[in-house]
Amino acid sequence: MRQDAWDPDQYHRFAAERSQPFFDLLDLVQPGPDGIRLAADLGCGSGELTALAAERFGVAEMVGVDSSPAMLAEAAAHARPGLTFTAGDIGQWTSAGDHDLVLANASLQWVPDHPAVLARWVAALRPGGQLAVQVPANHDAPSHTVAWEVATSPEFAAALGPAGPPPDPVAANVLRPEEYSAVLHELGLDRPHVRLQVYPHVLPSSRDVVEWVKGTTLTRFQRVLPADAYAEFLARYEARLLEVIGHHQPYLFPFKRILMWGQVRAA
Template sequence: MSSATPTWDPAQYLRHAGHRARPFLDLLARVPRLPGDPPRIADLGCGPGNATALLAGRWPTARITGYDNSPQMLDRAHVEHEGPTPGGGRLDFAHADARTWTPAETCDLIVSNATLQWVPGHAGRFPDWIAALAPGGTLAFQVPGNFDAPSHRLMRDLAGSPRWRGRLAGTLRHDDAVLTPEAYLEHLTALGCAADVWETTYVHLLQGEDPVLDWVTGTGLRPVLAALADEPDAREAFVAEYRDALREAYPARPHGTAFPFRRVFAVARRER
């Protein structure tokens, strides 16, 4: 099994920032009134901080901390977003690992945007996070639900083929990386929360050459790129094979390339 840790590239990730931000905004639109004044907010898996900054737009006076375990992402967030916010709040960033992170203080909102799929057994972390919420506080997250889509299935199939399995066995996440909406609802209601869970399939119209490959290069392909980092010829060969498969699965049309992307959302309010 590969033990390579993905290295994150903020510039690559941000190439599709507009499409990636839309689910986060849809998630925030369903968050109810927060109990604190000013509210204390934690963003778990903040990446380069561009989405975290959107929290200050929704809650201008909030004290917000974005947490991530990628030094590259945090460097970008510190430089571009850290400091006082226009509404009188504050935006900070700190290193943390979602597998072990527990809030050091009571939060009014813990939010996570497209991060928990990287955390095996993440539902097991819900009790600690819910316990850290103020009464009336909220845990809100969204995760990709497209692990059976061609973009992910073709990657797994190729990594498991005879040519690549020796190098890449165990590198990629599987379709159990996230739970069903029903399972999330059960976990959250069992913790005494009023939970709202739903799913949405976005159909992004991407532009440019090989845009689906460009998209996954910033996210799901990172483990493969890390595993083959010391073998540049092999890395290029894998990407070329995968690119050809994506071109067939997501053909370019006159106005762009349609990229359906299912996501699962949950908003859980602590009632006691």
């Protein structure tokens, strides 16, 4: 069993597709006349997007926070004066209310109770500070539902033990776009912007969906299954997924994401 199932190499296999929503998120941020002095990138992963954001907005002090030792080890290569990376739990993270920007790309979905977490993140902002968050919302797609179908089959009951298969945190944690708009409104953010966007990824073949989810949703099974059982799980998953979505070259993998932005009212 592995404690840290984040594999930066696997995650980066679809770097171009995964980074587009990040750039769309940055487009929502308004640097303003005073620029962005202090910012946090929560769930920063391997840090290259954190560095890009810091550079784009000329951030004086940017901190990337992550809980994965493997991701933080990669992020260390991007550290420089004014850009640091630190271990921490983004679900509990907040600050003294002095941040100009709190950014979180594809990380909030891993923690529960989004109204409470977003309240802590908004409390970390100074008046005029901005929140920009992106979460995947593709948990109803076959890529995700087939993983659950295979994990709940009798074949894996013994390997998974009495706790059973780990539930999909995205399905459990991610709210509907209209619920996020209510949360941001209740937190007093000015002009909250929430949108559901579909990213039509064209993958070389339907089999590449397996490679995609190996870097994200399947990591939770990798964490709890012994290596040989995980290999068997992957084989079953692939066979069943291809049965459901078919064999296509190329394959259109439509991926839904929620992007949200809001600004604390200036004092």
